[in-house]
Amino acid sequence: MVGSGLIVIGAGIGLGKIGGSAMDAIARQPEATGKIQTAMIIIAALLEGIAFAALFAS
């Protein structure tokens, strides 16, 4: 049970950091928004993959 909580914390922090950097990058260069969004979604999916795999194993 504690393990599941830790996994969710890890996923939450990771996704928060990705989102934050994506926001900063978009603010600096609004015309690159499309590419940045794509990269953000890709990294989010990769992170969710690990998070779910760990949730299942616990």
Next chain:
Amino acid sequence: MVSLNLNAQEAEEETTGKIDTKTGVKEFVGHHLKDSHYFTFFSDGEKGEHYGIPLPVIIWDGGLKVFSASKFHHGEELVELDGNYYKLYHSKIYKTGPEGIIEYGENHFPTNERPLDFSITKNVTAMIIVALLMFLMFWSYAKNYQKRSIPKGFSRVLEPLVVYVRDEIAKPNIGPKYKKYMSFLLTVFFFILILNLVGLTPLGINVTGNIAITLGLALITFIIVQFSGNKHYWKHIFWMPGVPVPMKIILMPIEVLGMLTKPFALMIRLFANMMAGHVVVMSLLGLIFVFQNWIASPAFFGFTIFISVIELLVAFLQAYIFTLLSALYIGMAVEEHEDHPKDHGEDIPVI
């Protein structure tokens, strides 16, 4: 809305006959997420009746034996065929003695022998139907181009997706040789997408949430990547150029492990995302019946709808990610290097 209601009614009928609603819900969810030899449309828990289509059971046990799953009567009857007795236990077929006893080893797992099972189960049926559907869709789409330059009809839905896969997934990642791999990428994308969407319906068809099927898809990606690897790819794995010799020896097992981990991660990612999504939706639906009061049940109902909408997004996203990563791995295998030492600054992450 209507389909969710039907699903909810089915859940209710299954659990009213049970002593404890929570275990009833657990069994219901587990039963729906597993593969089964019987295509159930809906069932009545009180009367023990299941309405659906029994599917053929094809097993290899010394010889090929084919019979209908209705003989199993949902795990209650023992089937006798040529002196061998088969029993269905938790969606798996075991060989037993004449009394039909399943012996349990440690951890309560059955230790009976199992014949090789090649049956047409619910998942196989769903995959066959989806394959036929895809064939029809794309055949009419391709024929459309023979008569006019802009397609008419349902092909208009397919065209932006196909062009997206070509321009955003295949071309940037694979480079000039992308045409050879377009058919594989398109197949994988639409196959996973349609199967994910079908899994959201209340028919209880959970194909991509089955690790055996995602293993198959990841294995195909692995084989394609290995067979299209050129000299640079293999050289980078076994004898990385541009680093001193002791590092090369250390890097080799890491690179080989990376080569195996990437399809493994593909498999786990798709399986875990889909399975987790289905478990969450069905558990929330079950919670409607565990808390049977006027405030909690509508709240859970609304919550279930919300989670189902997120699952819709996840269905598209997972198909996109699987295709994108496959294209990325293929691109890494077929790329021609211009300068060696400079390229390794932008290596693609493994997981």
